[in-house]
Amino acid sequence: MRTGFPAIDVDPHPDFRIYSAGNLGEVAPQRLSPMSWSLVGTPMERGTRRLVRQVWGTVPWAEGSHYVFLGYFGCRPYHNLSAYSHLAGQFPRVSPRDVTEAYFEGVEPPPVRSHGREGAVRRYAAIPRMLRVWGRLNQTINRLEEEVTVLEDLARRAVGRGSEAGMYEVLLRAEPMLADGWAAHIVTTSCVVPMTVAQRELHRRVPGAGGAEAWLNRPRELVWSRMYDAVGTPGDFAPGEFLGSSFYEVADADDPWQRFVVRHSSPATGAGARPDGVLELDEALWGMLPPVRRRLVQGTARMIGDMMAAREHSKSVVMRLLHLHRRILPELAAAWRLPGGRWPYLTIEEFRRAHREPGLLEHAEQRREECLRAVDAPMPEHLDLTGAVGVPWGAEARRLARGVSPGRVTGVVVTSADDMPEDGPCVLVCASADADVAPLLGFVDGVLTQRGSEMSHIAILAREHRIPAVVGYADAAALRTGDMITIDGRSGDVHVEPAG
Structure with a gap:
């Protein structure tokens, strides 16, 4: 992965060349600062590679100095749609369309080359390996939540005392937590697609269950109500404090990045609980099935619901860690007397060295100039880099409700x-x-x-x-x-x- 100055774009994959904003386009800002990309894109990329190694071992299609599963062009984050379509083919019965329906708004998947696909034995062997990874997931996320709570307390004390050493320690301790948090989020995002395909196949074979997936796949409880109850007083590093900020951009108070921040106005939490005594449709559907069929259908639906809940839980952990960086980075930049407004143009690795290597800041100015040009240039929703760089792909496709x-x-x-x-x-x-x-x-x-x-x-x-x-x-x-x-x-x- 390229680390030199003043480049802002990452190296595209030599073979997987079609990129799409996908669900990043739904919820992430249209542009991310280099600092935010290093806290979002880089660990997401590493987390995806980690999952591939855990499931398939070292494979050529997930290795290299380039980015495989993500892209960062013109300061805009992208998913590598070609790579994710190829990844879908490594699971039995999973197709690229299953991936695009789940995360890419149903766009037509790009052509996938047949070579580089794992054999049938390795594809089926991936299932128990993926289940083992999933089996450790909740324990990992719960551990991370405890560690982040301790880190928030350390950050509160360090900022309150103006301790440079304490704030720097927060950054160092946050690094492995952020890597594990994004890796857990990648597992939940990736697992749910083959799970829903398996559920669809099961329902096709179970009389009376066909077409009921939409009514059954519901998480029992998500983390967000608890987070909104823990918003606290602004500035006190409460667990839910991040909910008042951009979810992905840590420089959301700085130009030009604050231009791309999206926030929704929300009242205090008070979400209505399900009324007592009301029979839910999923319970009614289960009740109409014989016992054996009911256990099969109910079990798969609850697994998928739990995976959905884990996905949101892991995201909340990551967002809390990003918010710590949002609070700590400007404080340290001021303490180290870094030039005003320059820290968003460094990566987190560069920032941690900035007070020891003043030459980095001279290069950061070059990157700043390149970013300011990039954010005003239109970047399409989809990119086809097989030919000329920046050619829109599928840009005219109309979204279907x-x-x-x-x-x-x-x-x-x-x-x-x-x-x-x-x-x-x-x-x-x-x-x-x-x-x-x-x-x-x-x-x-x-x-x-x-x-x-x-x-x-x-x-x-x-x-x-x-x-x-x-x-x-x-x-x-x-x-x-x-x-x-x-x-x-x-x-x-x-x-x-x-x-x-």
């Missing part, structure tokens, strides 16, 4: 907490959504977004709250507060009745 959380509701359009009606159902409409809208979900009756895919974070949140959700509705931006809409979270149908 799809239901990701079942149910049907008719209500008025709301776009923020200020729009909530005093009575009557309402539907939250936004361009995209992440866990920052979690508190709103207890007060709305449905969700409609312009961006999204089957395994979007908003899809998982909506399933936990038992409200219908439709993602990928291209005309969401045209809807206005007060419009009456009907959404079907199973079929993806949307009907609009404009206000007045």
